[in-house]
Amino acid sequence: MKILLVRPPRIKQAITLSDFMFSEPLGLEMIYGVLKENHNVEIFDMMIETISLKDKIKLCSPEAVGITSLCIDVNKVLDLCIEVKNEDDQIHTIVGGTQAYLNSEAFFHDAVDHIFEYTNEENLIELYERLAQGSMRSKIDGIRSKEFGYASTRKKGRYAYMLPDRSSTEKYRREYSYFGYRPAAIMEFGVGCEKACDFCLRWRIEGYEEGLIDPELTKRDMAQIKEPTIMMMDNDFFASEEKVKAFLSLIRGMGIKKNFIVYGSVKGIILYKNAIKEFVECGLKAVLVGYETFKDTELADYRKKSTIEDNYKAAGILRELGVDVWASFMAHPDWDANDFSALRRYIKSLKPQITSISPLTPFPNLPMYKKYEDRLLYNAKDYEKWSFGQVMIRPSGMSLRRYYWELLVTNLYVNIFVNKKTEMIDRYGLMNIIRIFTGSLKAFNKYISLMIKN
Structure with a gap:
């Protein structure tokens, strides 16, 4: 399966420390590390990239787009998911990150297919395997899916620290x-x-x-x-x-x-x-x-x-x-x-x-x-x-x-x-x-x- 992992661009009007502390998207590097063996995965860091997500989709034709989020990113993430669906409504849209953990309801939107409440190797592998097979079958622990009304399995969990693949952001690392x-x-x-x-x-x-x-x-x-x-x-x-x-x-x-x-x-x-x-x-x-x-x-x-x-x-x-x-x-x-x-x-x-x-x-x-x-x-x-x-x-x-x-x-x-x-x-x-x-x-x-x- 071809997967594009996205970090949203900076919110221009927000006052943050990103101009002083600009770190790599570690969570996306971890996801890349888990999925790379069985999928074709790429990270697209919009804090650095100059082309739009729409143009990137035209270039690489992903089957799934996963987007990470902070609190301030909610509206931008939803806009990006809408942009993906407008380009090709068959592309699966997945949202994760801090805001998805703290307030997954913020992403209950028709343009969002799946929301990671928390991420570990098991639910990452399970979701993308099911998407590749074309059938969800049932709910997955830690994931709220639109086709199940964003219902949770109610099993609690936390984000796992998984081995990141640092080579996944090689072209960005100097920044x-x-x-x-x-x-x-x-x-x-x-x-x-x-x-x-x-x-x-x-x-x-x-x-x-x-x-x-x-x-x-x-x-x-x-x-x-x-x-x-x-x-x-x-x-x-x-x-x-x-x-x-x-x-x-x-x-x-x-x-x-x-x-x-x-x-x-x-x-x-x-x-x-x-x-x-x-x-x-x-x-x-x-x-x-x-x-x-x-x-x-x-x-x-x-x-x-x-x-x-x-x-x-x-x-x-x-x-x-x-x-x-x-x-x-x-x-x-x-x-x-x-x-x-x-x-x-x-x-x-x-x-x-x-x-x-x-x-x-x-x-x-x-x-x-x-x-x-x-x-x-x-x-x-x-x-x-x-x-x-x-x-x-x-x-x-x-x-x-x-x-x-x-x-x-x-x-x-x-x-x-x-x-x-x-x-x-x-x-x-x-x-x-x-x-x-x-x-x-x-x-x-x-x-x-x-x-x-x-």
Whole structure:
């Protein structure tokens, strides 16, 4: 069977970090890896491609088109499915990805034939075998099919981490990057997160229980990565000392020499300083740290397991070890101008290399959605607004326009006065810095547009 796997194009009006962190479509690479033995499969990355899906279909004549999705992609994915059906209504349309897992009902549409609630080797192989044979026969666990009224078998499951085929995106790989590191690959070493922060979707997707991916799968995956940099996408790479040491043992045993970037918790940085020091010797270059706020009360509300003083300790440890810190913060909807000013002072005192500030976003699948439901500026079906960059909760301490102004001023401040430009140029090269600066300008322009609009 001829299968085209599609990543949708960027949503132009969305404010996201895709201009700074542009990763490969790992889920599609996994699906490719499972299906390639028995099917003719191709990945079509519309974030890079310049031709339309319609033109691609004319060129390759697929029998099935599978499209991945994030929350903001719902309308675009439906448009793409309609485009496929308009070109040839005999082509099977299949939707999967994060949004299909969190809210499969968003894709109940006549142009969508099948929806993956979750994906594993068994249901992938089963669906495409049945499609090739021309008969569905019955429902499949984890898949909602139009011919069965999108009914579920009610068997619960989660996305499986399967061995990706990195060669499937060979023609795109030079474009994939993480801030100044380009090209860069992404992979996962462990799944789940016991911290269960109140604003985070990851643990709801991967589960509360933490565990390591099969080490043999990890070795096979690591061995095929050609890029000099790997972003480890674990929700908290420093979940335990045993986890860090297991990874170090694996890469030392394989003789891997790479730049590594990880997400790391403040508590993990403090508790496992010695293991992190070993990791630095093996290539750790940067840690993405969610400091989130400058108020202990808000950290407690978010169910973070750290304090403001812990943030300072973690920042000092990473500075001492020579590791770059990419800090993230969430602007609370109840902040006033003094709070934004305090945030700027706090960021300056932490001295991160890179900083991002986004408005608190209470996704419909999170408990805090109910808390702020009566203050939401958009409803749950305004999918393209839910991008982490746009203000979703009506501010209580100032007008919406002033709130956007404070966000803009704060982002300008950290980019001009806090982020370590000289160090970045020395480490990443001038062209990468220009690319990041261009991405920053896009975000600033969007904030100015929203400020004027509101």
